[in-house]
Amino acid sequence: MFLRAITTLFLAHAPLVLSQTLTNPVVWQDHPDLDVFRIGRTFYYSSSTFAYSPGAPVLRSFDLANWEAVTHSVPYLNFSPANNYNLTSNSRAYVKGIWASTLRYRPSTDTFYWLGCIDGGKTHVWSSPGGNARANGGEVPTETWNWTPRPVIDKCYYDAGLFFDDDDSQVYVVYGNTQIRVAQLSVASNGDLREVRNQLVYTSSDMTLEGARMYKRNGEYWIWVTRPADAQFVLRANNPWGPYTRRVLVERIQGPLTSAGYAHQGGIVDTEDGRWFYAGFMDAYPGGRIPVVAPLTWGGDGWPSLVRDSANGWGKTYPIPVATTRKVNVLGPRVDEFRGSKLGPEWEWNHNPDNGKWNSGDGLVLRTATVTGDLFAARNTLTHRIVGPKSRGTFRIDVGAMRDGDRAGAVLFRDRAAYIGLHKTGNTASLVMVNNLNLVEGSWTTSSTGSVVATGPSVTGEIWLRIQADITPAFGTNTGRQAIFSYSTDGRTFTTLGPAFAMSNSWRYFTGYRFGVFNFATKALGGEIKVKSFAMELV
Template sequence: MGRLSNLIPLVALLSGSATSAAIDQTSIHQTRATDFSNPVLWEDYPDLDVFRIGSTFYYSSSTFAYSPGAPVLKSYDLVNWTPVTHSVPTLNFGGRYNLTGGTPAAYVKGIWASTLRYRSSNDKFYWYGCVEFGKTYIWTSSGTGAGDKDGEVDPADWAWEAHPPIDKCYYDSGLLIDDDDKMYIAYGNPNIEVAELSDDGLSQVGSRVVYRPPSGTTIEGARMYKVGEAYYILVTRPADAEWVLKSTSGPFGPYEQRELVTRISGPLRNAGFSHQGGMVDTPNGDWYYVAFMDAYPGGRIPVVAPLRWTDDGWPELVTDAQGGWGASYPVPVQTDKSVPDGKQILDEFTGAELSHHWEWNHNPDTSRFSLAGGDEGGLVLQTATVTEDIFSARNTLTRRVVGPKSSGTFRLDVSKMGDGDRAGAVLFRDTAAYIGVWKQGDEASIVVVDGLELSQGSWTTVSTGRVAETGPVVSNADDVWFRIEADITPAFGTNTARTTTFSYSVDGGETFVRLGPAFSMSNTWQYFTGYRFGVFNFATKELGGEVKVKSFQLQPL
């Protein structure tokens, strides 16, 4: 969903790489099952762009101000996915993305509906994204022979390189690499344009409008394809429909239009309509449409359904018996290959890099964190900001909450905190709450703080929160466990507030004690990103203190 979609009344439309992680693979995959269930990935991966190289599928998504940006996931069956890289290792969009000037910083800006494709002629991946309606930024990476290796790229081999941006906004763009190796990008709102790129893909040759919707109609989220001799552009009419534009006269049209889905029911209650996404074929020639559902408070989550083709060359969605988006379908690809399951993961931060499940709240201060390495592992977070406001604090590390319910448990060594430091585990969004340690002088106490809030629209800090309840003094403790239990079952468009609870352990993680009232999450869409688990450490007096994050455990509930 593009930036202009924040003007649409959505509610009225309602019906990794595991470099640093020790993966617990006891949780159940959908791999090799006869059928799969929607959603295929109950995590906030919106504005998706999906494509295939050989037998490997890739999926690119939006991340706004979170860094690194534009995560890439891979799958062998369109059902089980794992993150393997980020196309934008650092947000090179300007100083506000470094969070050095407080809020509003870059919250709800940054990477929206971008595009990613692989070009076999030079073995290179291309990522394009328009930032703040201004320039289109470009990052590329060698495919290290992906075209010859059935689409496989070793996660260690991704090496993303920034290029000078194009001085034009390819708003909500979709890249096509044609049979003759020419590169085109479809983009725009409400008019859809197609640009031809230079041979190296780093500049524009020309651009023209190829489709104008009826007056007053908003369309965006363009994804461009060639199937046979016809060109197709999928666009969304936010937030309840997907249209197909088709040309048999070349990439610049003219284009005809048909509806793919409109206000389609299912597959989840209290969630938006399935819309905006892309289509992809399997190695045996079957086609699928991958879309997302607005499923707040958890964000926008992907769903998959098969396509069939009409005799005159238009894709149609295969619906369930009631004409809705199916809660389940046959698995698209039966394969013995599998990817690590992110639904149940223990990360002890033992590698040389963070896994691609993790993203910072903005570009981090790289001098203020480190991976300890060795057998013990751990992530050392030194205080990076002096502030009373967690939204202004650098180096808050986040990962998506897994639905419908899950817990995130952080183990922290708090023995080196300084006077005035605050560290702990946060449920992070524009309204937020946390459980952590406040260090005052020589005394450290466990607290729950809620009421943290950014103003909607300006994204400046409205409230730095209040202490909802104080727990025990832990001044002599080294390790404290903090647990967040979150229910992100969709409640979009309802008055139902899903809740989160906080607890702690000071006996080696054996017994957890709940602290503070249940926190009511927001179902609003304007911040776009869903709730995340996060870990933080900031100073209120002076820099110098640190904590070590010894582990994180994600557990479905």
């Protein structure tokens, strides 16, 4: 009865009523390196996930202001060496994997294509055909996403932007760092992609430019490139191969979040009635890189300009781009009771999971998948992006089937981490708060497996574990935003355990902090926990 009551309470605070304005950030969660496009009335958005699996999440919107998660383009990380992405053989892939990838739709074959250069080597390709998106205004039913790996392209399309021209028989990828190149691809009858032409189209002699995306408007070709991490530039030509002329769109533009970076590295998308919008992201650690959107105007000379606020900055709000009655399950506060056999698209594992060690249905069962003393080396840690600016995530967990040596709990997951959980010794599962779990910046090897800084009572059955996190941007400051750990034995009254944990503002791990739940063994496999619910709410 209590779970139903608390579910009702949390859902009462969930954003069931859609925003009627475009409020920045449009999604206060970590969704960087975005690629955005439209099919009919439906907008899509793809972003980076590095070593998290499944990878390359896809968001959907009908108005550019309210977004929901619908699928992942990469259901499992089929990258080499596999041991790195599977967390086996003492190898790992933190800060590797999926970054600055691209997603587009080919109408003539009703196929979504995702491309991404992995670890500076080859470009991986996944596709999902048969969703009937073009006929349905861009909408794809959840059950018809069918992502399948395609043959790898033996070249790194660095920071790639995929583009299908008007008749979609002409396929291009724009990519590169400072030297911007265009590759032309052919599409085989079976849907496989192959490069048929490659040409240098622009060289920047005065700055680093990357994050390329290609578009076509009024018969002209446009390449959008970023100067990391503070400016967006525009290249313009009469054909895909140039020559291109360059102008700046935004450079060190202020707002709409304080103690955050400048909006950059994004793309543009039009509405059905021909208006254009630019979407970028802001470095907003400890929460990550957060998307923002603003309208564009086009001058008499054909060049775009960003619509700014009264202070000549990026607006906090704009009129909603599209008036629609279509609803989405807006990213943000939610309750998950793990009723289905599949996890919702908001969830991602720390690396590829061992699928034989978990199942979902009547709650989420996590069986120990790794024998280790290092949380960063343990498989099957399940993570969820934190919603900002301040929120708390509460896991309701049954720990009765843990075994001697097992460790389980709720973690604030990143390269500098902390958790509240249970350490099972003999027949006793003791509540602990552990901090100072650290990776070495750069090599991402473990420098500390953490220290127990507080202990609580022993637990035999259910426990509620809560992390309250303040991810208000503190990028470029010495302020360590704090997280508080607490527990409850009845789901009503929570007791703080341990000191506040100061989060890192460093950008070098690239992703922001996440809520996570874990279960690993230090002695032998065989134990398990059941996660009965997860609730996230703004505070």
